[in-house]
Amino acid sequence: MRKIAVIGACGQIGTELVVKLRSMIGDANVFAADIKDECSEVLKSGPYHKLDILEKESVRSFIINNEITEVYLLAALLSATAEKHPMFAWQLNMEGLFTILDLGKEGYLNKIFWPSSIAVFGPTTPRVDTPQYTIMEPTTVYGISKQAGERWCEYYYNNYGVDVRSIRYPGLISYTSLPGGGTTDYAVDIFYQAKLGKEYTCFLSENTALPMMYMEDAIRATIELMEAPKENIAIRSSYNLGGVSFTPKEIAEEIKKQVPDFQITYAPDFRQKIADTWPGSINDEDARKDWGWEEKYNLEELVRIMLSNVDVNLLV
Numbered sequence: 350m351r352k353i354a355v356i357g358a359c360g361q362i363g364t365e366l367v368v369k370l371r372s373m374i375g376d377a378n379v380f381a382a383d384i385k386d387e388c389s390e391v392l393k394s395g396p397y398h399k400l401d402i403l404e405k406e407s408v409r410s411f412i413i414n415n416e417i418t419e420v421y422l423l424a425a426l427l428s429a430t431a432e433k434h435p436m437f438a439w440q441l442n443m444e445g446l447f448t449i450l451d452l453g454k455e456g457y458l459n460k461i462f463w464p465s466s467i468a469v470f471g472p473t474t475p476r477v478d479t480p481q482y483t484i485m486e487p488t489t490v491y492g493i494s495k496q497a498g499e500r501w502c503e504y505y506y507n508n509y510g511v512d513v514r515s516i517r518y519p520g521l522i523s524y525t526s527l528p529g530g531g532t533t534d535y536a537v538d539i540f541y542q543a544k545l546g547k548e549y550t551c552f553l554s555e556n557t558a559l560p561m562m563y564m565e566d567a568i569r570a571t572i573e574l575m576e577a578p579k580e581n582i583a584i585r586s587s588y589n590l591g592g593v594s595f596t597p598k599e600i601a602e603e604i605k606k607q608v609p610d611f612q613i614t615y616a617p618d619f620r621q622k623i624a625d626t627w628p629g630s631i632n633d634e635d636a637r638k639d640w641g642w643e644e645k646y647n648l649e650e651l652v653r654i655m656l657s658n659v660d661v662n663l664l665v
C-alpha cells in the first residue's frame with residue numbers, strides 16, 4: 350500500500366504536486382504537511398497536517414504512525430530569502446533532509462524525493478549548456494545547502510541503499526500559487542503586473558538569461574523520475590533539467606505580443622548578484638537518457654498560459 354507525504358506542501362510546487370499525486374494514488378493516500386496553519390483550497394481534498402520539519406520527533410511520529418512509504422521533501426528557504434537569513438536557511442535546508450534520509454536508512458521509507466536547484470552551480474561553472482558534471486562552487490547559502498544536500502543524498506544511496514531521487518529544478522513558473530522568495534520569481538511576478546495593466550519593474554537586468562520551466566513540465570518530470578525503475582536512476586546526487594532559457598527582455602517581448610501596452614523597466618537589486626552566478630542554460634542529456642525526460646512547453650506557450658490564468662486576487 351503506497352502512502353505519500355509531501356512536506357512543504359503549501360508552496361509553489363507542493364500545491365500542484367499534491368493534486369497530481371492524489372489523482373494517481375487516491376486522495377486519502379497523499380498526506381500534505383506544512384508549517385502553515387492553513388493551506389490553499391486544493392489541499393483540502395485529502396489529509397493535511399501542520400508539521401515543522403525541524404521538529405524531528407514530530408516528523409518521525411507523523412511518518413511512522415501514518416505508515417508513510419514515500420516522502421517528497423519540499424520545505425526549504427529559497428535563494429533570495431536564504432541570503433537574508435543564512436544560518437537559519439542552512440539549518441532548515443539541511444536538518445529536515447537528514448531526518449528524512451535517516452527514516453529511509455531505518456527502512457521506514459521506500460523512496461524519497463528531494464529537490465536540488467540550478468543554484469548548485471557558481472561563477473566558475475560554464476554558463477552555457479551547463480553539463481551534469483562540471484565545476485560547482487556555489488556562492489549563495491542556498492546553493493551551498495543544495496550542493497551539500499546532493500552529496501548527502503548520494504552518500505545515503507551508496508552506503509545505506511536509500512532510494513533517494515532528485516532534480517536540479519530551474520526557475521519554476523506557475524499561476525496557482527505565488528513563488529516563495531527566489532531569484533527567478535520575476536518570471537512569475539511579471540505576469541501579475543501585465544494582467545493589472547501596470548508597468549513592471551524587474552529586479553534583474555534585461556539580458557540576464559536563466560533556465561526556467563513551466564510547472565506542469567516540472568511536476569511531470571518529478572513524477573517520471575519517481576516512477577522510473579530503480580535501476581534506471583544512475584545519478585543519485587541530482588539530475589540537471591533544462592526547460593526553456595530566456596532573459597527578462599525576451600519574456601517581456603513575448604508578453605507584449607499579447608499585451609501590446611505592456612512596459613518593463615529594470616532596477617537590479619541584490620538578486621542580480623545571485624543570478625550572475627547561475628547558468629544561463631542547462632544540458633539535461635542524462636535525464637533524457639536515463640528516464641526519458643522531454644519538455645513540452647516553450648516560451649510562447651508558457652506566456653500564453655500564464656496570461657490566461659494568473660489571478661490577481663492572489664496578490665492580496
Ligand code: NAD
Binds near residue numbers: 359402467
Ligand atoms: P515555497 O517557498 O513556495 O514552498 C516551501 C513550503 O515549505 C512553504 O509552503 C513553507 O510554508 C514550507 N515550510 C517552510 N518551513 C517549513 C518547516 N519548518 N516545516 C514545514 N514546512 C515548511 O518553495 P517551492 O518553490 O515550492 O520549492 C520547494 C522546493 O523546491 C525547495 O526545496 C526549493 O529549493 C526547490 N526548488 C524550487 C524552485 C522554484 O523555482 N520554485 C527551483 C529550484 C528548486
Ligand code: SER
Binds near residue numbers: 428465467530532533
Ligand atoms: N527558483 C529558485 C530560486 O530562485 C531556484 O532554485 O531560488
